[in-house]
Amino acid sequence: MIQNVLVVGSGSAGLLAALSLKKKIPQLGVKIVRDPEIGVIGVGEGTTPNFPNLLFDYLGISRADFYRRAQPTWKLGIRFNWGPRGRFDYTFGRQLDAHWPGMERPIGFYCDDDFDNLELPSALMRADKVFLRQQNGCPDIQPWHAFHIENEQFVAVLESFAADWGVEITDGKIVSTDTDGSGVKAVLLEDGRRLEADFFIDSSGFRAELIGKALDEPYVPFSKTLFCDRAVVGGWQREDEPILPYTTADQMDWGWCWRIEHEHHVNRGYVYASDMISDEQAEEEFRRKNPKLPDTTRIVKFSSGHRRRMWVKNVVAIGNSAGFVEPLEATALMLVCAHVRTLVDFLLHCELEPTPSMVDLYNEQTNVSWEDIRDFLGLHYQLNTAGETDFWRRCREETDLSGIGDLLEFYRENGPTGFCRYRIGKWESDFGIEGYLVMLVGQRAPYDKRHKVTPAEDTIWKQRRHQLAAAAAGGMTVAEALQYVRHPNWRWHGDAQKSA
Ligand SMILES: Cc1cc2nc3c(=O)[nH]c(=O)nc-3n(C[C@H](O)[C@H](O)[C@H](O)COP(=O)(O)OP(=O)(O)OC[C@H]3O[C@@H](n4cnc5c(N)ncnc54)[C@H](O)[C@@H]3O)c2cc1C
Missing domain, CATH: 3.50.50.60 (FAD/NAD(P)-binding domain)
Structure with missing residues (x-):
C-alpha cells in the first residue's frame, strides 16, 4: 500500500x-x-476554467487568500487576431453550441459575417469588460472565467x-x-x-x-501536427494600456504571438518553428511588432509531444x-x-x-x-487561410489532422451542428465541442448545408446581439473589478477556508 x-x-x-x-x-x-x-x-x-475550479472548489483554497497572495487578473477567453476574419473571440461560455428561440438552426449557421456578441462573455470581451454590475454596483463574477497569473x-x-x-x-x-x-x-x-x-x-x-x-x-x-518548437519571450511594465480581460493570440509571419495581461505587466511571447526561421529573425519580427519590448528577451525551447x-x-x-x-x-x-x-x-x-x-x-x-489537444491545436493552424508565408502554407498543406478526420468530413457535409460532438474524441476537455466549433466557424471552414436566413431570424439575430452588446457596454473593466474585490468589505460567497 x-x-x-x-x-x-x-x-x-x-x-x-x-x-x-x-x-x-x-x-x-x-x-x-x-x-x-x-x-x-x-x-x-494563461489558464482555463478548470484551474480556479481546482483551487477553490476541489482544494477548498480561500478565494480571499488566493486573490490577496497571487494577485490574478481574469481571463474570459482568447482573442484570435488570426485567420480570414482577421479577428474572432473564443470565450469560456457557449457561443456556438447553442440554439436561440425563434432560430431554426444552431448559432454557427448565422455567423458568416458576424462573430460578435453571441453570448454574454463574448459581448463583454468585445467591449473590453470583464463582468456585469450587480444592482448594488458590485461586479457580478461568473464562473466562466479563468486567470492570468x-x-x-x-x-x-x-x-x-x-x-x-x-x-x-x-x-x-x-x-x-x-x-x-x-x-x-x-x-x-x-x-x-x-x-x-x-x-x-x-x-x-x-x-x-x-x-x-x-x-x-x-x-x-x-511534430507532424504542430511545427512550432520555440518561443522568444519578453514583456514590459504596463503604462496606460487597459488591462484586457482575455489573452490575445496574434498571427505572426512564422507562428503567433501571445499577449497576457497582468495587472502591472504585459507579457508577450512569439512562438515559431525553428526549422523555418532563425532566432534572430523571430526576434526582429517580435520587436518590430512590439516596440515596447525591453532590451532583454529570452528564448524558450520545447518539443510538443508526450x-x-x-x-x-x-x-x-x-x-x-x-x-x-x-x-x-x-x-x-x-x-x-x-x-x-x-x-x-x-x-x-x-x-x-x-x-x-x-x-x-x-x-x-x-x-x-x-x-x-494535439488535434485541436493543429486545427488552429491548418484552417488558417490568411497567412502568406511558407510557414502558413506548410500548416495548410502538411498539418496531420488524421486524428479528427471524421469530424472534418462530418463538418464539411453538415456544418456547425451540435451533432459534431459525436465526431470528436473521447475525452471531455475544457474546450469540447464548443472549442472545435469556434475554430471551424471562426476560421470560416467551408461546409455544404448552408442555411438561408429568413427575415424573422435576421431580426432576432440583430436584436439579441444588440441587447447583449448594450448590456456589456455597461459592464466593468478588470481594473474596476479588482478595486472591488480588494475592498476590506468585500466577501467572497462560499469561501470555504478563512484567510490566514
Ligand atoms: C513558452 C511557454 C509558454 C507557456 N505558456 C503557458 C500558458 O499560458 N498556460 C499554461 O497553462 N502553461 C503554459 N506553459 C506551460 C507551463 O509553463 C508549465 O506547464 C507549468 O508551469 C508546469 O511546469 P512544471 O511544474 O511541469 O515544470 P517547472 O516549472 O519547470 O518545474 C520543474 C521543477 O522540477 C525541479 N527539478 C528539475 N530537475 C531537478 C533535479 N534534478 N533535482 C531537483 N529538482 C529538480 C525544479 O527545481 C522545479 O522545481 C508554457 C510553457 C512554455 C514553454
Missing part, C-alpha cells in the same frame, strides 16, 4: 499534485524535493499553502536514482542524501528526471515531464489540473494499491487527452 509519496519538482505541476494528494488523501505522507538553482520554468500564465508568483503562493498543509519541501539536486524491477526506490541528491518513498510524482519539468532519465519511457512527438505512458511502475509524471503542447490554448495547467484529479480518484478507488488494469486505464485516458 502506498504510504509515502515523493514529488520531484515544485513548479506549478508538482505543487498542485502535492496539495491535491495531501488534501484528498490526508493519511499519505507527501514530500517535495526541488532544486532552487534549476528553478521553475517561469512561463505559463504570473508563474513564479503562483509557485511562491502554492509553496506557502504547502507549508500550511504539512507538505514538507526539501532543497537539493537529484543526481541519480535507485531503481529496481518495481520502479524507483529512492532519489539520490548531490550532497549525498537519499530520499525514499513508495510512490513518486515526476514533476521535474522538461528534465523528466524519473519518467525520462530513470525509466526511459519513450517520448511521442507531435511520454508514451504517464504512469510507469511507481512513477506518475505530471506537468512538463509528462508532455507539453505549445501554449496556443494555455492547456498545460488545464491538463495538470485534470490529470491530478484523475490520479487522486484512481488512488482512492484502488485504496492505494494500484492494479495493473487501473494503471493501464490511467495511461489510456491521459493519452487521449494529449491527442485531443
Whole structure:
C-alpha cells in the first residue's frame, strides 16, 4: 500500500499534485524535493476554467487568500487576431453550441459575417469588460472565467499553502536514482542524501528526471501536427494600456504571438518553428511588432509531444515531464489540473494499491487527452487561410489532422451542428465541442448545408446581439473589478477556508 509519496519538482505541476494528494488523501505522507538553482520554468500564465475550479472548489483554497497572495487578473477567453476574419473571440461560455428561440438552426449557421456578441462573455470581451454590475454596483463574477497569473508568483503562493498543509519541501539536486524491477526506490541528491518513498510524482519539468532519465519511457512527438518548437519571450511594465480581460493570440509571419495581461505587466511571447526561421529573425519580427519590448528577451525551447505512458511502475509524471503542447490554448495547467484529479480518484478507488488494469486505464485516458489537444491545436493552424508565408502554407498543406478526420468530413457535409460532438474524441476537455466549433466557424471552414436566413431570424439575430452588446457596454473593466474585490468589505460567497 502506498504510504509515502515523493514529488520531484515544485513548479506549478508538482505543487498542485502535492496539495491535491495531501488534501484528498490526508493519511499519505507527501514530500517535495526541488532544486532552487534549476528553478521553475517561469512561463505559463494563461489558464482555463478548470484551474480556479481546482483551487477553490476541489482544494477548498480561500478565494480571499488566493486573490490577496497571487494577485490574478481574469481571463474570459482568447482573442484570435488570426485567420480570414482577421479577428474572432473564443470565450469560456457557449457561443456556438447553442440554439436561440425563434432560430431554426444552431448559432454557427448565422455567423458568416458576424462573430460578435453571441453570448454574454463574448459581448463583454468585445467591449473590453470583464463582468456585469450587480444592482448594488458590485461586479457580478461568473464562473466562466479563468486567470492570468504570473508563474513564479503562483509557485511562491502554492509553496506557502504547502507549508500550511504539512507538505514538507526539501532543497537539493537529484543526481541519480535507485531503481529496481518495481520502479524507483529512492532519489539520490548531490550532497549525498537519499530520499525514499513508495510512490513518486515526476514533476521535474522538461528534465523528466524519473519518467525520462530513470525509466526511459519513450517520448511521442507531435511534430507532424504542430511545427512550432520555440518561443522568444519578453514583456514590459504596463503604462496606460487597459488591462484586457482575455489573452490575445496574434498571427505572426512564422507562428503567433501571445499577449497576457497582468495587472502591472504585459507579457508577450512569439512562438515559431525553428526549422523555418532563425532566432534572430523571430526576434526582429517580435520587436518590430512590439516596440515596447525591453532590451532583454529570452528564448524558450520545447518539443510538443508526450511520454508514451504517464504512469510507469511507481512513477506518475505530471506537468512538463509528462508532455507539453505549445501554449496556443494555455492547456498545460488545464491538463495538470485534470490529470491530478484523475490520479487522486484512481488512488482512492484502488485504496492505494494500484492494479495493473487501473494503471493501464490511467495511461489510456491521459493519452487521449494529449491527442485531443494535439488535434485541436493543429486545427488552429491548418484552417488558417490568411497567412502568406511558407510557414502558413506548410500548416495548410502538411498539418496531420488524421486524428479528427471524421469530424472534418462530418463538418464539411453538415456544418456547425451540435451533432459534431459525436465526431470528436473521447475525452471531455475544457474546450469540447464548443472549442472545435469556434475554430471551424471562426476560421470560416467551408461546409455544404448552408442555411438561408429568413427575415424573422435576421431580426432576432440583430436584436439579441444588440441587447447583449448594450448590456456589456455597461459592464466593468478588470481594473474596476479588482478595486472591488480588494475592498476590506468585500466577501467572497462560499469561501470555504478563512484567510490566514
Ligand atoms: C513558452 C511557454 C509558454 C507557456 N505558456 C503557458 C500558458 O499560458 N498556460 C499554461 O497553462 N502553461 C503554459 N506553459 C506551460 C507551463 O509553463 C508549465 O506547464 C507549468 O508551469 C508546469 O511546469 P512544471 O511544474 O511541469 O515544470 P517547472 O516549472 O519547470 O518545474 C520543474 C521543477 O522540477 C525541479 N527539478 C528539475 N530537475 C531537478 C533535479 N534534478 N533535482 C531537483 N529538482 C529538480 C525544479 O527545481 C522545479 O522545481 C508554457 C510553457 C512554455 C514553454
